[in-house]
Every structure is written in structure tokens, then in C-alpha cells.
Amino acid sequence: MNGIQDWFAILFRAFRLHRSPLRPPGAVREAEFVKKCIKCNKCAQVCPYGSIQMAHIEWGDKFGTPIIFPQRMPCYLCMKCPPVCPTGALDNDLQDKTRVRMGVAVIDESKCLPYMGVICRACFERCPMYREAITLENEIYPKVHADKCVGCGVCEYVCPAEEKAITVKSAHDV
Amino acid sequence: MNAKNNHTYRRLNRYRRWVQALSLLLFVAVPVLNGSGIHAIVGTLYSISIGELDMADPVMVLQTILLTREIYLPLLLAAVVPVVIAWLFGRVFCSWVCPQNTLSEWIDAVQQRFFPKRWKREHHFKFGRNPSAVWYWLIFTALLLITVILGLPLLSYVSAPGIITSFLSQAILGLGVGAEIVLVLAIFAIEAALFRRFWCKYACPVGAGLALFQGRRSLRVQFNTEMCDCKPGTAPCYAVCPLHLAPKEIETLYPYCFNCGLCVAFCENAGHALTFGFGAAGSQGGASRNFEKKPFQLIQVSRHK
Numbered sequence: 001m002n003g004i005q006d007w008f009a010i011l012f013r014a015f016r017l018h019r020s021p022l023r024p025p026g027a028v029r030e031a032e033f034v035k036k037c038i039k040c041n042k043c044a045q046v047c048p049y050g051s052i053q054m055a056h057i058e059w060g061d062k063f064g065t066p067i068i069f070p071q072r073m074p075c076y077l078c079m080k081c082p083p084v085c086p087t088g089a090l091d092n093d094l095q096d097k098t099r100v101r102m103g104v105a106v107i108d109e110s111k112c113l114p115y116m117g118v119i120c121r122a123c124f125e126r127c128p129m130y131r132e133a134i135t136l137e138n139e140i141y142p143k144v145h146a147d148k149c150v151g152c153g154v155c156e157y158v159c160p161a162e163e164k165a166i167t168v169k170s171a172h173d174v
Numbered sequence: 175m176n177a178k179n180n181h182t183y184r185r186l187n188r189y190r191r192w193v194q195a196l197s198l199l200l201f202v203a204v205p206v207l208n209g210s211g212i213h214a215i216v217g218t219l220y221s222i223s224i225g226e227l228d229m230a231d232p233v234m235v236l237q238t239i240l241l242t243r244e245i246y247l248p249l250l251l252a253a254v255v256p257v258v259i260a261w262l263f264g265r266v267f268c269s270w271v272c273p274q275n276t277l278s279e280w281i282d283a284v285q286q287r288f289f290p291k292r293w294k295r296e297h298h299f300k301f302g303r304n305p306s307a308v309w310y311w312l313i314f315t316a317l318l319l320i321t322v323i324l325g326l327p328l329l330s331y332v333s334a335p336g337i338i339t340s341f342l343s344q345a346i347l348g349l350g351v352g353a354e355i356v357l358v359l360a361i362f363a364i365e366a367a368l369f370r371r372f373w374c375k376y377a378c379p380v381g382a383g384l385a386l387f388q389g390r391r392s393l394r395v396q397f398n399t400e401m402c403d404c405k406p407g408t409a410p411c412y413a414v415c416p417l418h419l420a421p422k423e424i425e426t427l428y429p430y431c432f433n434c435g436l437c438v439a440f441c442e443n444a445g446h447a448l449t450f451g452f453g454a455a456g457s458q459g460g461a462s463r464n465f466e467k468k469p470f471q472l473i474q475v476s477r478h479k
Binding site: 004005032034035036037038039040041042044045046048050052053054056057058061063064084086087088092 | 204205208211213216217218220221222223228230231234237238241242246248249252323324325326327330331336339340343344347348349350351352353354356
């Protein structure tokens with residue numbers, strides 16, 4: 001039985017042109033999430049920022065599930081979506097923003113402006129976990145602290161570098 | 175009581191059409207209200223919350239339990255209201271609310287208006303038999319089995335009401351237009367060209383999930399052979415049935431019938447032989463078995479009384 005499931009996973013991975021998606025706050029592990037989510041759209045409907053998008057058929061087996069694209073609109077951690085989830089695919093009891101683990105921000109030093117000699121504190125200043133998730137080394141170089149990062153994607157959204165220097169890697173990487 | 179002037183069921187059917195149109199409108203209104211910050215009603219036909227009341231499609235609950243092999247209590251409780259309604263009134267969700275059925279009925283009405291010849295050919299009267307219930311449950315079981323084997327939420331991929339309402343929500347909230355709607359369009363196309371109303375009648379897992387909870391005591395179409403005064407070889411109730419069932423054969427009518435009441439409403443023009451009632455009435459059931467054997471003779475006997 002697992003053989004068939006693996007085979008389908010491979011087939012569907014062929015559809016998946018993007019990297020692993022960022023799920024709304026409180027999401028259970030990806031494999032479980034796809035099984036639990038019943039595609040009711042409630043999380044997207046209550047999201048006041050339009051951060052939560054719904055996956056369409058190009059996501060293969062994930063279609064109809066909620067995804068956050070930080071470059072389009074990051075999560076501002078209003079915590080309205082976890083309580084409305086009917087299936088517990090999003091942890092209904094999660095209200096503490098600091099406990100959210102959607103992913104982890106990763107800095108590509110070859111693209112990051114301060115490492116090229118330009119002063120930029122965009123991600124540091126906008127991070128909702130201010131001075132905890134992102135700190136400045138020597139008051140210049142941003143550093144991410146994975147244990148504090150909630151993965152909301154605000155840093156990726158505000159990064160002024162032409163090709164985003166800071167990106168959020170999903171906590172659900174399959 | 176003058177039964178001949180009693181048009182209760184025809185009025186009921188008029189209410190049904192209003193509810194159908196309003197529920198379709200509701201699923202347009204929900205995302206519009208959500209978009210303007212009002213979250214009193216959120217959700218789609220997969221699962222909907224009206225104020226504090228959570229409701230979920232029972233078959234989605236079943237699917238989640240099968241896939242995750244654990245029971246999440248709030249989800250289980252969300253299925254209670256739909257299950258109780260199905261237990262009391264049968265699959266009235268399909269006939270009163272489901273947008274797939276509503277749109278199919280509207281398409282049918284358009285066909286009747288603009289292609290009357292073709293419509294008549296397809297609706298031409300014949301003493302058909304109801305298909306065996308085995309097919310209904312076989313298709314549903316197959317869908318459940320494939321869901322479990324693949325480990326994918328297949329039932330939600332093919333839930334037409336869910337897809338239509340999600341599509342409306344996503345289109346209105348600007349979340350993109352998904353190709354999922356192609357499945358629904360394909361159903362409409364196949365129904366129009368090949369197999370009339372095959373989806374609601376045989377394949378839909380949502381309807382089957384509700385039919386699971388429909389019992390012998392639920393609201394059912396009842397048939398009183400004595401009162402049927404249609405001429406031999408005519409039966410308006412067969413012709414009006416949107417699912418092309420044979421309403422007079424009440425023994426085999428379920429689980430296919432979704433209690434839309436069109437046959438009952440039409441019978442008010444004739445003998446009031448078809449009515450709605452709770453539970454399978456014993457004596458009338460027996461009469462229907464006789465009717466299956468010698469339908470014409472029995473009708474004539476009752477006419478000469």
C-alpha cells in the first residue's frame with residue numbers, strides 16, 4: 001500500500017514546480033496536513049491581509065489547501081486562522097505568536113546588501129520577533145536565530161534586494 | 175378534506191426552488207461579506223460555520239477519520255447537524271441546497287425551453303425500473319477504498335458542491351481561479367451529452383455520505399396504489415423525476431431518491447397517490463409489491479371502483 005502512495009507522491013512531485021509551500025500558522029506536518037485539510041477555505045476567508053492563498057491544480061495533490069507566498073503577502077501573525085480550522089489541520093489552540101513555526105528564514109550572504117557594503121536593516125526592523133529572530137552582528141550584518149524565527153515571511157517581503165536575499169524555508173520540507 | 179384542491183406539495187416545491195437559488199446566492203454572499211470584514215458566516219460546503227454553529231460534510235469527516243486514523247472531536251461534532259437532518263429528512267441537502275443539483279436542474283429547464291424535442295425524447299415516458307441499490311453503494315465503497323489506498327483526500331477532490339462553493343469563494347476573494355472547476359464543467363457536459371444526471375444519481379460521494387444515515391424511518395415518498403388514477407401507460411411522476419427514477423416503485427426508490435418532491439407535487443394534479451411520510455408504511459409497501467407484478471391491472475381495478 002505504501003508503495004502505491006510513494007509512487008503517487010513521485011508523480012505529484014513532478015507537478016510541483018515550486019518549493020515546499022509555507023502553510024498558515026499552526027499547521028501540522030505536511031504529510032498529515034494534506035490528509036487533514038478538507039479545503040473549506042475558512043482560513044483564507046478570515047485572513048484580513050489576503051496572505052493565505054489557495055493552491056490550485058498545478059500543486060497536484062495539494063490543490064485546494066492554503067498556502068502563504070511571502071513575496072506576495074506575508075503572514076502578519078494576527079492568529080485569526082488557527083481557531084477556524086474545522087479539522088485541526090491548523091492547531092486550534094495556538095494563540096501565542098512566538099510559538100508559531102511556519103518555517104525558518106535563511107540569508108543568502110551573496111545577495112544580502114550589508115554584505116556588499118550597503119547599509120540595510122529592512123528585515124531586522126520589520127521582524128515581528130524584534131531583536132529576537134533577527135539580530136545585527138556588529139550593528140551591520142543581519143543574522144537569523146532559527147530557534148526564535150516564526151517563519152512569517154515579513155523579512156522576505158520587505159527585502160529590497162533584487163533577488164530576495166532572505167527567504168523563508170518551509171518547516172514542512174518533504 | 176377536499177384532497178383534489180390540496181396543493182401543499184406544489185407549494186413546498188416552490189419553496190425548494192427559492193431555497194436553491196438563495197443558497198447559491200449565499201455562497202456568493204459569504205466571500206463578499208468575508209472580504210468586507212464580516213465573518214459571521216465562513217466556509218464552503220466542505221465545512222461551514224454560521225456564528226458558533228460548525229457544520230461539516232459528513233463524508234469529509236469520514237474521509238479525515240479514514241486517512242488520519244484518529245478522531246478529532248470538534249470535527250465529529252460538526253457532522254452532527256447534517257447527519258440528523260439526513261436521518262430525519264433523507265438527502266434533502268442534495269435537492270434543496272447542493273449547487274451542483276441546482277445548476278443541473280436549471281440546465282435541464284433551459285434544455286426543455288430551447289430544445290423541447292430533444293428534451294421530450296430524453297424524458298419520454300417509460301416504465302423504467304429503479305437501478306439496484308448495490309450499484310450506489312459499490313461506487314461509494316470503491317471511492318472510499320481508493321481514498322484509503324492512495325492516502326489522498328480523493329473524496330474532497332470530487333465533491334462537486336465543495337468545488338463550486340470554493341471556486342466562488344476563491345474567485346470573489348481574489349485567490350485565483352482554479353482548474354478544479356473543470357471537473358464540475360465536465361460533469362455538466364457529460365450529463366448534457368451522454369448520461370443524464372449520472373453524477374447526482376450514482377457517483378456523488380457527498381450524497382452517498384448522507385444516504386448512509388438515512389433509515390427506514392426517514393422522510394420517504396409514499397405510494398398508495400388505490401389512489402393512483404393515471405391512465406394505464408401514463409405516469410407523469412416518472413417523467414418529472416429529475417433523476418429518472420420510478421417513484422411508484424417505492425421499495426427500490428432509495429437510496430437514489432433525494433426527496434425533491436417533484437413527483438409528489440405532480441401527483442397533486444392526478445390522484446394524490448404519492449405523498450411524503452416518515453418511515454416505510456407497511457400496507458402501502460405491500461400494495462406496491464403487488465403493483466410491481468401487475469401494474470396495469472391494478473390501476474384499472476382501482477379506476478372501476
